[in-house]
Amino acid sequence: MSLLELDNITKSFGAIHALSKVSLTIQPGEAVGLMGDNGAGKSTLMKIIAGNFMPSSGEIRIENKPVAFHKPIDARNAGIEIVYQDLALCDNLTAGANVFLGRELKRKFGPISMLDYPAMYKRAGELFAELKSETRPRDLVRQMSGGQRQAVAIARTRLSDPKLVLMDEPTAAISVRQVAEVLALIKRLKETGHAVVLVSHRMPDVFDVCDRVAVLRRGTKVADKPIKETSPEEVTGLIIGAIEAA
Ligand SMILES: Nc1ncnc2c1ncn2[C@@H]1O[C@H](COP(=O)(O)OP(=O)(O)OP(=O)(O)O)[C@@H](O)[C@H]1O
Ligand SMILES: [Mg+2]
Missing domain, CATH: 3.40.50.300 (P-loop containing nucleotide triphosphate hydrolases)
Known part of the structure; x- marks a missing residue:
């Protein structure tokens, strides 16, 4: 099929x-x-x-x-996941936040739901390591090289299977x-x-x-x-x- x-x-x-x-x-x-x-x-x-x-x-x-x-x-x-030609990243966010854009991890503190940045940075770091990229999850995308941006865009496709x-x-x-x-x-x-x-x-x-x-x-x-x-x-x-x- x-x-x-x-x-x-x-x-x-x-x-x-x-x-x-x-x-x-x-x-x-x-x-x-x-x-x-x-x-x-x-x-x-x-x-x-x-x-x-x-x-x-x-x-x-x-x-x-x-x-x-x-x-x-x-x-x-x-x-279906896509890496766009222009990469479609948010310059003002970190690499980790870009990987999870639209699929943010959340944590509940009683009635309050908060973004779980430690968990997102940890997972993003693992994805960059898998890609053998030296991209650091906490760095801002604005300051990154073309290759690092590419790694962020590709890591994003690896969140799902x-x-x-x-x-x-x-x-x-x-x-x-x-x-x-x-x-x-x-x-x-x-x-x-x-x-x-x-x-x-x-x-x-x-x-x-x-x-x-x-x-x-x-x-x-x-x-x-x-x-x-x-x-x-x-x-x-x-x-x-x-x-x-x-
Ligand atoms: N949103 C749009 N509105 C109007 N025309 C568009 C739009 N997107 C693409 N086109 C036109 O459709 C045609 C195909 O464009 P497309 O971007 O798919 O080419 P491409 O093969 O990806 O080229 P490249 O190698 O330059 O990336 C072009 O004539 C382009 O100007
Ligand atoms: Mg094109």
């Missing part, structure tokens, strides 16, 4: 056709690379899966059941060492049965961790192939349009 099926998803923003009849299937535990030039529709597709946008038409099915995500919490409740993690350009703005860490994390997610969709412009990342690659060009899916049956040259040709479809 497929984890996720997108069936003829179309999305328009006024006169802009961001996606035209895109179908995509994700199996449990599979890592799929989603590639395409700027404006090809990658982030729009991720946001539709994550419940940020409703598609203009088309159907989404999770484990064969049609679903309609009206808001991000609906997708989260269905086992999602079936599918969507990552929109997780390695675009970070150091070589941190890229290796993020790729290692994706492999670990896969080993533990999680599916991953990796949006990336970086061919080596996709060929390193993905089982399959799908290519969008101007809102249309032009290829969807096992990674073993394609090459960086072919994928580049598909992205820029030198190869029509494969």
Whole structure:
């Protein structure tokens, strides 16, 4: 049974056709690379899966059941977590508070319910350690490097035990060492049965961790192939349009 099926998803923003009849299937535990030039529709597709946008038409099915995500919490409740391209962190909060944003731990003192910061910082610290990140839970996100911010955004997806993690350009703005860490994390997610969709412009990342690659060009899916049956040259040709479809 497929984890996720997108069936003829179309999305328009006024006169802009961001996606035209895109179908995509994700199996449990599979890592799929989603590639395409700027404006090809990658982030729009991720946001539709994550419940940020409703598609203009088309159907989404999770484990064969049609679903309609009206808001991000609906997708989260269905086992889907996302790391946004802009990371969507709150600069004025600590790393730990960002990890728990919207899912704060509380403690009861008699009739009073209070945020349990010690517990949140402790759990956030464990998640950063798992990610081999030196991010400290009590540091403000405003003062952090790109890689540390990435670790905060990824740690946030690990709070629940999602079936599918969507990552929109997780390695675009970070150091070589941190890229290796993020790729290692994706492999670990896969080993533990999680599916991953990796949006990336970086061919080596996709060929390193993905089982399959799908290519969008101007809102249309032009290829969807096992990674073993394609090459960086072919994928580049598909992205820029030198190869029509494969
Ligand atoms: N909220 C929005 N309102 C209007 N148009 C939008 C919106 N979001 C995306 N678009 C348009 O939809 C198209 C696809 O954009 P999208 O962000 O999905 O591309 P992308 O493949 O993620 O590109 P990049 O590699 O630059 O991140 C673009 O033409 C973009 O301008
Ligand atoms: Mg994008």
